[in-house]
Amino acid sequence: MGSCEIVEEKDEEVRLAKVHSGRSSLGRSSSKDSERKQQQREYHGSLEYDIDKLFQSIPVKPPTRRLQLTSSFLETSASAGPSRTTSPSKRSAAMKKPLLGSPRVLGGLSDSLSLKQALRDRCISKASEMAAQKRLSKSAAASPRVSEADRIKSLYNHQSTRLGPADKGKGTLVDETSLTPVNKDIPSTSRSVSQRSEEPSTQGGDYETELDEKVVSTSAEDDVQEEVDKHVTTSLPSDSSKKDNAAELEKKTLSTTLELEQTVKVNDAPEKSKRVTRMIPRPKNHPKKKILVKKKLKIGIVSTKKEEEEETGKLLCQRCHCSLKSTSINNNQPPSYTPEVCSDSLSSVSNNVSQTSEAEIVITKQNVSSSNDSGNKFEFSLSSKDSLGDDYSRSTSMSEESNLSSSSRFSCGNKPHMSMDVRWEAIKHVKVQSSGGSLGLRHFNLLKKLGCGDIGTVYLAELIGTNCLFAIKVMDNEFLARRKKSPRAQAEREILKMLDHPFLPTLYAQFTSDNLSCLVMEYCPGGDLHVLRQKQLGRCFPEPAARFYVAEILLALEYLHMLGIIYRDLKPENILVREDGHIMLTDFDLSLRCAVNPTLLTSSSSPPDPARMSGPYNTSNCIQPFCVNERSCHQVSCFSPRLSSNQQQQQQHLKRSSSSSLHLLPQLVAEPTEARSNSFVGTHEYLAPEIIRGEGHGAAVDWWTFGVLLYELLYGKTPFKGYNNDQTLANVVLESLKFPDTPLVSFQAKDLIRGLLVKEPENRFGSEKGSAEIKRHPFFEGLNWALIRCATPPELPDCYNDYFGQGSPGGNDDRYLECKAIGDHLEFELF
Numbered sequence: 001m002g003s004c005e006i007v008e009e010k011d012e013e014v015r016l017a018k019v020h021s022g023r024s025s026l027g028r029s030s031s032k033d034s035e036r037k038q039q040q041r042e043y044h045g046s047l048e049y050d051i052d053k054l055f056q057s058i059p060v061k062p063p064t065r066r067l068q069l070t071s072s073f074l075e076t077s078a079s080a081g082p083s084r085t086t087s088p089s090k091r092s093a094a095m096k097k098p099l100l101g102s103p104r105v106l107g108g109l110s111d112s113l114s115l116k117q118a119l120r121d122r123c124i125s126k127a128s129e130m131a132a133q134k135r136l137s138k139s140a141a142a143s144p145r146v147s148e149a150d151r152i153k154s155l156y157n158h159q160s161t162r163l164g165p166a167d168k169g170k171g172t173l174v175d176e177t178s179l180t181p182v183n184k185d186i187p188s189t190s191r192s193v194s195q196r197s198e199e200p201s202t203q204g205g206d207y208e209t210e211l212d213e214k215v216v217s218t219s220a221e222d223d224v225q226e227e228v229d230k231h232v233t234t235s236l237p238s239d240s241s242k243k244d245n246a247a248e249l250e251k252k253t254l255s256t257t258l259e260l261e262q263t264v265k266v267n268d269a270p271e272k273s274k275r276v277t278r279m280i281p282r283p284k285n286h287p288k289k290k291i292l293v294k295k296k297l298k299i300g301i302v303s304t305k306k307e308e309e310e311e312t313g314k315l316l317c318q319r320c321h322c323s324l325k326s327t328s329i330n331n332n333q334p335p336s337y338t339p340e341v342c343s344d345s346l347s348s349v350s351n352n353v354s355q356t357s358e359a360e361i362v363i364t365k366q367n368v369s370s371s372n373d374s375g376n377k378f379e380f381s382l383s384s385k386d387s388l389g390d391d392y393s394r395s396t397s398m399s400e401e402s403n404l405s406s407s408s409r410f411s412c413g414n415k416p417h418m419s420m421d422v423r424w425e426a427i428k429h430v431k432v433q434s435s436g437g438s439l440g441l442r443h444f445n446l447l448k449k450l451g452c453g454d455i456g457t458v459y460l461a462e463l464i465g466t467n468c469l470f471a472i473k474v475m476d477n478e479f480l481a482r483r484k485k486s487p488r489a490q491a492e493r494e495i496l497k498m499l500d501h502p503f504l505p506t507l508y509a510q511f512t513s514d515n516l517s518c519l520v521m522e523y524c525p526g527g528d529l530h531v532l533r534q535k536q537l538g539r540c541f542p543e544p545a546a547r548f549y550v551a552e553i554l555l556a557l558e559y560l561h562m563l564g565i566i567y568r569d570l571k572p573e574n575i576l577v578r579e580d581g582h583i584m585l586t587d588f589d590l591s592l593r594c595a596v597n598p599t600l601l602t603s604s605s606s607p608p609d610p611a612r613m614s615g616p617y618n619t620s621n622c623i624q625p626f627c628v629n630e631r632s633c634h635q636v637s638c639f640s641p642r643l644s645s646n647q648q649q650q651q652q653h654l655k656r657s658s659s660s661s662l663h664l665l666p667q668l669v670a671e672p673t674e675a676r677s678n679s680f681v682g683t684h685e686y687l688a689p690e691i692i693r694g695e696g697h698g699a700a701v702d703w704w705t706f707g708v709l710l711y712e713l714l715y716g717k718t719p720f721k722g723y724n725n726d727q728t729l730a731n732v733v734l735e736s737l738k739f740p741d742t743p744l745v746s747f748q749a750k751d752l753i754r755g756l757l758v759k760e761p762e763n764r765f766g767s768e769k770g771s772a773e774i775k776r777h778p779f780f781e782g783l784n785w786a787l788i789r790c791a792t793p794p795e796l797p798d799c800y801n802d803y804f805g806q807g808s809p810g811g812n813d814d815r816y817l818e819c820k821a822i823g824d825h826l827e828f829e830l831f
């Protein structure tokens, strides 16, 4: 150690002599002396000096063996220069080289100098790295889009760092997490309920039946709405008096959007001359493809026009009125995808990791401000007026909007989980090539109509010249405004922009062309779970498959709730299957945005609730998720090796202590459990009792629908279905839950369903602690939550290669659409 320091002292001298005054060896005039002293003084205050000191302070005691190994090198290096081996100190310095693992310095002129140089390089690169990170975090802080992900990350971090009693309660965390959009949840008069058609439906929108239950807003409501819209879209950015960071976030987001739109408007001036030529739809040689499956449809506004269209050939999209023209398509190569890494080995990693990390994320009861007044305003803005949508279209309909990747400083549109996706680059590339610098429908070949929803039609589209496929949701702004559905479209758009999760859609771009609002999303070639279920043996999923799908859904719902989004429309039709077999939850037009104040609960404030563990699993020793021997499992552990009573005691003790240690962890509560809405929204068979009773509902409706979903996936039907919709609704409220004898379903699954389908929302499983409560249910025992995205999904039937098989763009099939630009006119028509 001492010798090291001495070496460094000498090195310092040597380097000073070399660096600062190679000339000094030539003469020793007094002026040069003072110059040298000056340089020494400078050196002592410099970074180099710091580095040298740092270097000196490294305690290096090379092992003897290493000495022997390096001795030959020392001999070699000794011959490299006379001064190198003249002192033991220099030898000591030379011995450090291999320890620092810098082969570059071996045999160099001065080992210690080289060593220091390496250290300096490291320091400098570290420093520049830190500076870059600082810059990035500064800019990120300035970017409103970053905050959602960051907020959640900080919440996750917080729970592990804040353990002291001083941190108990919401105080600090509320501040930190108040970046959540605070939109008040309000009772609403809107009714939008889906129903499952009793008739076989056709692909597209013609299966839709709209049973109008929507209350049209009065002129007074219009006034209120105008005020609300003004508040939301105009006054927010200038309202500096808002205390809430969430409001700030909203402001920033809105103002950014507006700025963007304005910018694009200017840039897109030539685009204004482009028009969509809407061709009258006509039947072609393509017979309408009947899907012999029932669809759950939303009840919306009575559409007389739609009914007429249904009678006259059903070729015009009943929702957005897009008419499309069938033309030939480019014979491009099938798209190349970059699916997520799917690794079996990863899934075999110990569950402890995920259990520890996931157990810490406990979701729960919130203080959510939900005063009626403010609430009303928000609900209006979301669901009963078109002025918000009008505002939106006013600002965008004249021009195309920028795509998301350009609106963000990150090329991936600030969606880290998809940052490696080539589609971001493809969009960026096309945008750069484009004359106006913006993306539009003209850049896509529309290949196929994927489906028609309440507010728009979804097409499979290829970004021209990129081999990249997208799903584009096209919505007619005029139609939406006329049908008072603009707020729903707006809500969906806003929510899509927020999302960054493997089981939720990625929004790549959005733009408006000739009053058509377009959302460019990730395409899921696997169809939806409703159709997939029909293809299963017995029309229901095997339990492991159901477990896999609902587990992914649970994670998606957890994420949404943390963002203050109550999904409200869970059903198999809205669960799409990606190419890799994982799922994607779509369709957010009925979702409710509300306040959520994530709170950190300490162990004392969140003891395990035995009442909620009242199902059979609580008294059972069985830990096998797919055990079907319900009765015997009350007594003995099935499928497990028989254990002696001693071993059983040990095992139970282990289970108890691990579960109690989980409960000792602070729990992050981020469930909007107290949000309230009176909207009548959802799908008949999936409607929660509190919605039907009109009592007002909150996040617990998602756990009800989650229970119905699991039931349907396992049994092939929903639990309360009646012979008509009224009967179904009555059953939901009055009938008790029954399980069919077949197929055989594990008692854990039934127990979970039982807990979820509790009629009183306050007693419902998940209503208090949200997803974390559900994740701990034995039905999911052994599931590695953290790595489920890497787990192998259930196998898909062969027919699921539909598009990539015979119908791929590279084939000779002519059943695709093309969005065709003719001069300044953009034509597309239904095929």
Ligand SMILES: Nc1ncnc2c1ncn2[C@@H]1O[C@H](COP(=O)(O)OP(=O)(O)OP(=O)(O)O)[C@@H](O)[C@H]1O
Binding pocket: 298, 450, 451, 452, 453, 454, 455, 456, 457, 458, 471, 473, 505, 521, 522, 523, 524, 525, 527, 528, 573, 574, 576, 586, 587, 589
């Ligand atoms: N990203 C996607 N990839 C593949 N298909 C999609 C995608 N998004 C939507 N679809 C298909 O398009 C159909 C229409 O979707 P959309 O979300 O507009 O409506 P919906 O779910 O039927 O209705 P609503 O908005 O009325 O609830 C869906 O049923 C689905 O089959």
